[in-house]
Amino acid sequence: MELSYKIALKQIIDLLDQLEKEKRLKYYLVGGILVNIYSDFRITRDIDLVIDFQASNFRIEDYVIVLKQNDFFPFQDWNTTNYLARETKIIQFLDKTETVKYDNHIIDKFDKSKYKKLGSIALKRRVKETLFGVECWVTSKEDFILSKLIYGGWQDYSDALGCWMRFEHALDVQYMSINSKELGIQKEFNLLKSGIDDPDDYFKQINGY
């Protein structure tokens, strides 16, 4: 058995834990990798992370050099990775088997879009979990739901609804309510709280079908 996803997770977490210790570069995992612990079972192909460069003296260029030195692979080449990272605020690359894609979303405190705003809000509430036998920082359940409501695809709503139904009584609803207002997703959050229990119904109602 190859277990390429598990190996890829360990490869990146080992590096990020080291960078956090030595360079104060903070990170947390987000997205589909968390559905087993937070929502409903499904397969995801990539590994999504959020990284905060602003609290560190480590630059994107330094990070890309370290990736190269640690046997990660670029999509095209590392110069293009660097250029695209500055343009899009996402660093994309592959693991050492060139199978698993990492999406490193860079926190930008000056970007006021709801997509970027949550990055620094959620950093303060990140939690330690063990995924596939690897201890790592992950986004909280509350911020997992908020991020899914922001992105707004069918799969995102389904993940958010699954997390809400699984952990409804353990969630900090007040925190979610305040931040849903701040992020402009109050309508989505109110529908989630309404007792709806099917992703298709949720999707239809939120899109007005």
Add this chain to the structure above:
Amino acid sequence: MRNFKGRIELMKKTPLENLEKLFLEIYDYGIKDYVRIEKKRDPKKSRKEIIIDMYEFHDKIRGRKK
């Protein structure tokens, strides 16, 4: 008809270890099968090109607002 509520109840009772084992097996099988099928369709394509195209296609069909 899908029973989402039932699925979530089942998730509450299923050990994480079982879910992760299933995930890893399906993941590896899925990737291998995808590469095999794409290689058959276009033998000139490298494994890396197939993988990158797969991720691009996946991002496209995700249907996110952004």
